[in-house]
Amino acid sequence: MKAKYLVWVMFLALTALWVGLGQNALPEGPGRELVLQKCQTCHEIGFVTRERQNRERWDSLITEMQGYGLRLTPEERATILNYLATQLAPGASVPAPTPAQAAAAVSGAAVYNNCIGCHQANGAGIPGVFPPLAGHVPEILAAKGGREWLIQVMLYGLQGAISVKGASYNGLMPAYPQLSDAEIAAVLNHIATQWGNALPTGQSAFTEAEVKAQRGKNLSAQQVLAARGQLGLR
Numbered sequence: 430m431k432a433k434y435l436v437w438v439m440f441l442a443l444t445a446l447w448v449g450l451g452q453n454a455l456p457e458g459p460g461r462e463l464v465l466q467k468c469q470t471c472h473e474i475g476f477v478t479r480e481r482q483n484r485e486r487w488d489s490l491i492t493e494m495q496g497y498g499l500r501l502t503p504e505e506r507a508t509i510l511n512y513l514a515t516q517l518a519p520g521a522s523v524p525a526p527t528p529a530q531a532a533a534a535v536s537g538a539a540v541y542n543n544c545i546g547c548h549q550a551n552g553a554g555i556p557g558v559f560p561p562l563a564g565h566v567p568e569i570l571a572a573k574g575g576r577e578w579l580i581q582v583m584l585y586g587l588q589g590a591i592s593v594k595g596a597s598y599n600g601l602m603p604a605y606p607q608l609s610d611a612e613i614a615a616v617l618n619h620i621a622t623q624w625g626n627a628l629p630t631g632q633s634a635f636t637e638a639e640v641k642a643q644r645g646k647n648l649s650a651q652q653v654l655a656a657r658g659q660l661g662l663r
């Protein structure tokens with residue numbers, strides 16, 4: 430019950446954002462509405478519309494999404510699988526995305542390539558040098574103000590002594606003001622859901638609007654460090 434309710438809340442929050450962006454790129458067919466309802470709470474519908482897969486592959490993709498927190502009844506799952514396996518089968522043609530849709534289809538995994546050199550592909554970082562993101566981002570998200578603070582780390586960087594899971598760090602996290610709001614939201618959603626990480630109960634995916642709200646604060650990396658102290662991280 431509760432999980433269903435949360436998915437619904439996430440849906441409502443994000444629909445407002447994505448309405449009109451991706452809908453037309455999904456072909457008509459039974460189950461289309463359900464796909465729109467369920468498959469764009471964590472990422473744009475472009476993640477779905479660009480795929481052409483057979484039934485078996487769609488089946489395992491849905492299972493993968495359930496691992497990320499997608500909640501479906503068995504009936505809903507069957508409806509969605511039928512829709513995807515029929516409408517987005519190999520070779521199926523679909524209305525070409527508009528430029529706005531193409532711009533919105535930002536992949537968090539691609540943006541994360543900027544981070545791999547330090548935080549590593551597996552998010553484990555390098556103890557004492559680069560802090561881990563695996564197993565750690567949810568702790569930051571769970572702290573009061575942690576969501577906004579993560580956005581500030583991306584926009585303004587972080588410098589100075591910190592401690593993560595008992596290890597000390599005193600390095601420099603570069604700022605990424607050159608990334609778009611969509612790219613920052615996408616990479617944060619990526620690190621919040623990879624390597625066993627998950628968004629805390631009740632939190633939905635980062636949006637461009639949230640990132641935008643943190644721009645223009647002109648914080649220094651030291652000020653971001655001071656703000657970290659307010660989060661009450663252990």
Ligand code: HEC
Nearest residue numbers: 467468470471476477480494497498499536537538619622
């Ligand atoms: C609870 C969050 C969530 C929901 C809901 C969700 N996904 Fe995903 N999806 C993800 C994450 C996380 C990724 C990986 C993103 C990345 O790597 O940047 C992803 C990636 C994908 C990809 C890209 C291929 C891949 O394996 O990375 C496809 C295709 C996809 N999702 C399809 C779907 C479909 C279809 C639905 C609806 C049935 C759906 N998703 C609903 C979280 C979700």
Ligand code: HEC
Nearest residue numbers: 543544547559560587588589590591598599600601602603
């Ligand atoms: C050049 C190396 C480097 C790169 C590239 C880098 N980081 Fe960092 N990151 C660091 C260091 C070092 C710290 C800790 C800073 C300190 O000691 O004050 C850090 C801290 C963080 C933190 C805060 C952790 C905490 O507990 O305070 C997050 C979140 C983070 N990085 C995410 C990212 C993401 C996402 C990217 C890619 C967009 C990225 N980093 C790219 C080096 C890097």
